Amino acid sequence: MKFLVVFTLLLASAYASPVLFQRQLEVPVLADELEGRITNGQIASAGQFPYQVGLSLRVSALSSAWCGGSLIGSQWVLTAAHCTDGIPSVIVYLGATVRTSPEVQITVSSSNIIIHSGWNRNTLKNDISLIKIPAVSYSSRIQPVRLPAISSSYSNYVGATAVASGWGKISDSSSGATTNLQYAYVPVAFSYTHLDVYKRQVYGSSIVTPSNICISTPGGVSTCNGDSGGPLVDTSSGVQIGLTSFGAKAGCAKGYPAAFTRVTSYLDWIKSNTGISA
16 A cells, blocks of 8 residues: 555656655655645635535544545545545545635545545556545535536547646645645646557556546646546536546646546446446
């Protein structure tokens, strides 16, 4: 079980080394080390992203971590497998804009976490999980995000503009999570139909798969670990198309594409575990 491991694969030098922030129990870590960022983003207003979830992950008695997630139903939060892998419990924050001031706060044990059975921390495949929570009442600040229809499972969203949101560092040089929810509009660069170019130029063919969707990061506007698990939402349709998975070890603001778990690849899995579908 590993968390916050800088994941550097033996790729050709032409490739960027991907980083996936996972728990590492062998070495004590601080919460600040675990947290990621929306770099060069904007501050969200109250209720702007009512589906945004904050996750305070219990790593050990002495340390915790931060990830993001999205509310997809009154009892279900969608996030990344690398966020929930091996944790004993998680505090779920709902309806928050200021990170530590949620409208609802719920502590959930690991027995209510479903990690995709195909999750592989070595290859980064199937980086998706679900957290079941007691049913919450919706409000102006707590609302579920829409999922794509199963009929749109083959949509690649290339050329679309999406919005990513989360708490955390606002630059590569800053430390710790930020107080206020951040967001950024980002272009979808490619998906499974554009993998050949991406495999050659960025991370390598063993990492990026058809179940990933990626964004370009002009001007250093990006997401990274700790924003991990947080939503990527298509602005034209309002549906969640991705959740933050991995980026380049060099840094979030260095111009490398950032990779997400592609939600349309897991619509059947989500439905079978939660009953939720569009």
